[in-house]
Amino acid sequence: MQVLKFGGSSVATADNIKRVLALAHAAAQRTPTVVVVSALSGVTDALIDAGRRAAAADASYREHLQVLEQRHLDVVRSLLPITGQSAVLSLVKTYCNELESICDGVFALGELSARTLDRLVSYGELLSSRVVAAALAAQDTPHQWLDSRQLIRTDAHYGHAAVDFTTTNPQIQAAVSGADAALYVAPGFVAATHDGSTTTLGRGGSDYTAAIFAGALGAEQLEIWTDVSGMMTADPRLVRHARPIPRISYQEAMELSHFGAKVLYPPTIQPVMRQGIPLWIKNTFAPEDEGTLVEVAPPAHQATVRGLSSIGAVTLLRLEGGGMVGIPGFSRRLFAALAREQVNVILITQSSSEHSISVAVNKADAARAQQAADEEFGPEISAGRLDPLYREDDLAIVALVGEQMKDHPGISGRMFGALGTNGINIRAIAQGSSEKNISTVIRQQDVRKAINVLHETFFEATTRQVNMVLVGVGNVGRKLLDQLARQQTWLREKLRLNLRVVGLANSSRFVLDEEGLDLHNWKPALEAGQPMNLTELTAELLALNLRNTVFVDVTASADVAAGYAPLLARSVAVVACNKVAASSAYAEYARLKALAHDFNTQFLFETNVGAGLPVIGTLNDLLRSGDEVHHIEAVLSGTLNFVFNNYDGTRSFAEVVRQAQDEGYTEPDPRLDLTGVDVARKILILARESGRTLEMSDIHNDSFLPASCLEGDVAAFYEQLAVHEPHFRGLYDAAAANGQKLRFVASYADDKARVGLQSLAPGHDLYSLQGKDNAVLFYTNRYVEQPLVIKGAGAGADVTASGVFADILRAVQS
């Protein structure tokens, strides 16, 4: 004996019912089968709506009932051959006439009682089960229609009646054992009181009907046929990679279904759990899919978290005040007051200080709950011993479910860590001591992000989505996009990162696309984007509320740098090769670092010094391991090193500078390189990263550039370089005469930093630098006689882009 239940979508149309017939027929070949059906999808709601209209003296209920009648007649006509239609067509009409009479009565009285409503909605299942039975008859499949109202006895709690199993079980057993059919069809949801008045078992109650039949008959299994392929690891409407859970315990299934996994009506579990009857959840539209098996003890599995669930539209109510500490009875009074108002409490937390109790309730119940509690505690509130009940709306509950969580340390740590690094604030936490469920209350608007982050953390060790916005698509930005495009597959396969660029901007346009831009063809999307406006870009990005988000600044713009703070404050990581922020006022640099720390995110700018060379990372490692930097000497300008390596008077100084710019070593404005400002910024950043509180004005800059080179624009600057050719030639000749080379050197020692041109002899550590190389010498407590040296290309779009790339990976992997 087995019981199969088909939900509303499985019987929504004639074609769907044909699938049900085939499945039922096949099942009955194997073993006697009871088929329980829901109403056609949408019918229960339509019946409630018709009843309410009638009660509100709105005569339009008649047209609504006609639509319902027509829908059922149409299904019969397309499902059955003409010869088999007449009996069931007249039955449908009879039922619909009864429905109309009930509604006419409601209309006349202007009142819809719970009892009448149950009577009204029972017709949904009566109709659908009769249609299915008639279709079986038409195809000569032996079967018997069972009237659940005569078999399932309940109390008179209309709308949510409680089953009297002592009477029900023998009635079901007698009805089935007395017949010799192999296939039975019964309406779900409906039952009756001892005196025959129709009741219903609560919304979703057809599952429960099926479980009651299965329990009474000691069925070998219960199958719930629906429109998804099992109970999913998370709501598939929220999580694209949600997948069916192959096996799950009754307890876990109950937790998940209580918490919003709508495929199973929670009471369903009880009758089958009592007898250990296996329960399958299967997909009518993909019967070959394995589905979910709910059983006593599913095999242990590596994923200790079995599923995730969420409930939206939650309100948190908090009773707080010194007056409740150590005094028994406050929680009893609170819960009694809520119970009197029929308020269902979804979650409870109380701090061990006993200073506050928080309860989560459905938003629809919140006003009643608040009033009930305020009335109950009126005297204490007036006396100032308790605060008025505090209410916070627009919240949701997100929960991890899994029986094995209790044996594994660190699950809640991973949960809170994953939510925290994504800027999701947890308002309350609840975990029962059985630890089957760890629940967090968060903002409603964070639910999608939270569920996805948690799904990735607990179910998708294989892929983590990273959402990146790149501002600046010049030399470095374009190279970075090339590198990302080339590495995307590798990142997915080796690092399990699905790195997507969801936003791009240059100085004129920006584009955001939640689905990710095509890295091989991003230009058309950017050109079709909106006019660049950083405030709008930031607002739109934050509104998308994507997980693992990184904002990458590859501009040289002070405006863009000024926009980091609001991003960090929402836990968006910032990766900058733009040096403006880290070299701005110390207070700003410190504020951004503190924001990153406080909001559990990253502010990384490795490429600010030495481009792709690991300079800042190495310095941080030295300090973290307890070393102390007391002296730095460095060549930090790729441009100036290139210029002084290539200038020997055979080509003009201006030509060599132009070549550096053409090859992509200079700043967008090359005067920043030639004046030494770019180098001053870099030594300032190194000093700060070494723990010193220096400002730009503390850096002594011995510029070698004649003052007139800075008057006017970049074109005028090149003209002035040409005018001052003898000056540059003089500098070169003086050094060459002594066998020396010109190097623009930055140094830091004794809390003082300076930058300037030096003429270095062959033995000097910085003498033999090639091309656009940089070199940094760190003298520390551990590197005393010989410095720690970092050396290599210090400018160039390719190396810089790879440094930015490394920072992005650091930001999302930390």
Ligand SMILES: NC(=O)c1ccc[n+]([C@@H]2O[C@H](COP(=O)([O-])OP(=O)(O)OC[C@H]3O[C@@H](n4cnc5c(N)ncnc54)[C@H](O)[C@@H]3O)[C@@H](O)[C@H]2O)c1
């Ligand atoms: N080139 C290198 O070797 C190197 C090395 C290290 C760091 N950097 C830094 O990289 C940054 C970019 O250098 P680049 O050579 O790619 O410059 P670039 O001039 O080629 O590109 C700059 C990009 O930024 C965009 N931009 C400018 N202002 C903007 C604004 N307000 N809003 C949006 N976009 C804006 C421009 O449209 C352009 O797409 C600079 O900060 C530079 O210091 C460069």
Ligand SMILES: N[C@@H](CCO)C(=O)O
């Ligand atoms: N313009 C810079 C780029 C690297 O920061 C340089 O030449 O060093």
